[in-house]
Amino acid sequence: MTSFKFRNNLFGWIMGIAFGFIMSKAGATTYNYHAKMFLLIDFQLIVVISASVMISIIGVFFLKKFKIKSIVTRKEVDFVKKPYQKGLILGAFLFGTGWGMTASCPGTIPAMIGEGKIAGIFAFIGIIIGTMTYGILKSYLMMERRYDGSRQTKKTTCDDNNCN
Amino acid sequence: MEVLVWEAWIAGVVLGAFVMTHFWLMGKPAGCSTGYGNLCGMMTNRIEFFQIGEYAEKNNSKLWFLLGIPIGGLLSGLTSPEPWNFSFSMGMYDEILPQTYAGKAMWVMLGGALLGFGARLAGACTTGHALVGGAMLNPASLLAGAVFFASAFFTTQLLFKT
Numbered sequence: 286m287t288s289f290k291f292r293n294n295l296f297g298w299i300m301g302i303a304f305g306f307i308m309s310k311a312g313a314t315t316y317n318y319h320a321k322m323f324l325l326i327d328f329q330l331i332v333v334i335s336a337s338v339m340i341s342i343i344g345v346f347f348l349k350k351f352k353i354k355s356i357v358t359r360k361e362v363d364f365v366k367k368p369y370q371k372g373l374i375l376g377a378f379l380f381g382t383g384w385g386m387t388a389s390c391p392g393t394i395p396a397m398i399g400e401g402k403i404a405g406i407f408a409f410i411g412i413i414i415g416t417m418t419y420g421i422l423k424s425y426l427m428m429e430r431r432y433d434g435s436r437q438t439k440k441t442t443c444d445d446n447n448c449n
Numbered sequence: 450m451e452v453l454v455w456e457a458w459i460a461g462v463v464l465g466a467f468v469m470t471h472f473w474l475m476g477k478p479a480g481c482s483t484g485y486g487n488l489c490g491m492m493t494n495r496i497e498f499f500q501i502g503e504y505a506e507k508n509n510s511k512l513w514f515l516l517g518i519p520i521g522g523l524l525s526g527l528t529s530p531e532p533w534n535f536s537f538s539m540g541m542y543d544e545i546l547p548q549t550y551a552g553k554a555m556w557v558m559l560g561g562a563l564l565g566f567g568a569r570l571a572g573a574c575t576t577g578h579a580l581v582g583g584a585m586l587n588p589a590s591l592l593a594g595a596v597f598f599a600s601a602f603f604t605t606q607l608l609f610k611t
Contacts, residue, residue, distance in 0.1 A: 290508075296474050297510025300467075301517020302524070304479070307467055309452050309525030311460035316540035318454075323605030329457045334579060336461025337468060341584035344469030355476025357510075362472050367572045367582055369589035376570025377578075377593045381600020383563030384575070385608065386556065388542060391564055391574040392481035395515060399522025400452060403537040407554040411561020413492075416485045418562070419569040420498040427497060 293357050305396035314397045319388035387411075450536060453529040468584050475510060478585070480577040482568035484515030545608055571596075 287295075311333045312318040321327035347353075348362050355362050384390055387408050389397060394412065397405030455463070471479040487507045490499030498504070526533045537550060539557075546553050568574040571593050573582065579597065582590020 293475070293510045294508070294513045298513040298517040300471055300474065300479070301514035302521040303467060303517075304481075304514070305518035305521020306525050307460065307464050307521070308518075309522050310455045311464060312454040312457075314522060314525075315452065315454065316542055319601075320541045320605060320609065323602045324609055329454070332457035333461040333464060334583075336458050337464035337580055338583040340462055340465025341468040341580070342586065344465065345472065345584050348469065348472055353473060355472075356474045358476035360476060363477050364472070364585055365477065366585055366587040367577060367590055367593075369592070370572050372570045373572060373589065373593055374596055376567045376572070377596035378567070378600045379563045380567030380571055380574065381597045381602075382604050383560045383565075383567055384597060384601035385604025386560030387564065388539070389564075390481075390576075391485060391568055392518065392576040394561070394564075395518035396522030396525070399519035399524075400526040401450060401533055401535045403535055404539050404553065404557045407557045408561035408564070411558035411563075412482075412485050412565035412568075413488060414558070415562035415565025415567070416482075416569055417489050417492075417496070417565075419566050420486065420489055420496045423569075424497040 289357070296357050304392065305399060308393050308396045309400060314389070314393045314400060314402070316388040319384075323385065383411075383415075450526060450529065450531045450534050452525050464580070465584075468581055471581075478577065478581045479514070480511065480573055480581065481515065481518075482565070482574035482577060484511040485565060486569070487512040488515070541609075 308314055312329045313333070318327065318329050322330045345364065349364065352361050354360060380390075387394075387404070389405065389408055391412055394405050394408045398409060454460075468479060483503065486499055486504055487509065489496065490504050490507050494500060499507075523533075537553065539546065539553070546556050564574070571578065573590070573593070575594075575597060578590040579594035583594060
């Protein structure tokens with residue numbers, strides 16, 4: 286009997302391999318399809334994305350309707366939705382700019398490396414730098430909030446004349 | 450090397466089936482960009498953000514998903530008619546990007562940094578928001594997906610038409 290963690294990671298890895306293969310065969314790792322899509326010359330990727338979303342809407346509907354249990358977790362599938370978060374529009378704008386500049390996205394870049402595309406290696410380094418930058422900023426903001434919080438608690442105790 | 454690309458609607462149906470299979474197998478939505486945070490947290494333990502919350506456990510399926518993708522790309526390359534090789538070619542972009550290798554590498558790295566930072570600020574990437582968020586008809590994801598497309602459209606138009 287394998288542990289949950291092992292099964293989870295193994296299936297995650299297999300799904301990753303499948304994802305990389307499909308992305309590549311769909312043309313999402315070929316630079317020209319991105320350029321042609323945004324120059325409105327060829328709609329390969331638009332058709333891929335639209336067909337995928339349509340099929341998966343139906344799939345999700347049935348998974349929900351029959352309360353299908355997941356293979357790995359053995360519980361009902363968790364359709365957790367990404368919430369609206371502050372900065373979503375700005376983040377999406379920056380992301381789109383990066384997409385236009387590199388004709389790739391975080392899911393296709395590792396597949397491009399597998400195909401031997403050297404630009405993919407540099408794009409990968411770039412994503413690590415960008416993610417790292419976000420983490421540093423976020424950690425700083427968390428620290429600052431904690432500092433403000435501790436100052437405020439002291440102040441309220443002072444107002445209650447318990448400062449001594 | 451050019452990979453053999455499937456008919457668009459076939460690839461779309463297969464991708465949709467993949468999204469659904471991922472829900473069924475893993476019990477949760479598929480995503481790519483979160484896994485980069487796992488890598489960041491493994492490179493250094495001095496950044497608090499990559500040690501707490503969803504990054505408390507870093508050896509997880511999101512990391513292994515990301516590690517699987519290059520193998521999928523390699524398999525796709527090996528099953529294409531042209532032989533597998535390393536290449537710095539970027540197709541149509543070769544005409545408009547910096548002409549030296551170093552210039553091209555820096556350009557792509559800057560674009561990659563925008564992808565990484567933007568994906569975290571927006572909460573997910575094209576996969577998490579457009580493909581999977583679209584499948585769940587999540588309003589926040591549809592909004593993010595629309596902005597992704599609009600912004601990339603604008604950037605590409607600027608790059609090629611001015």
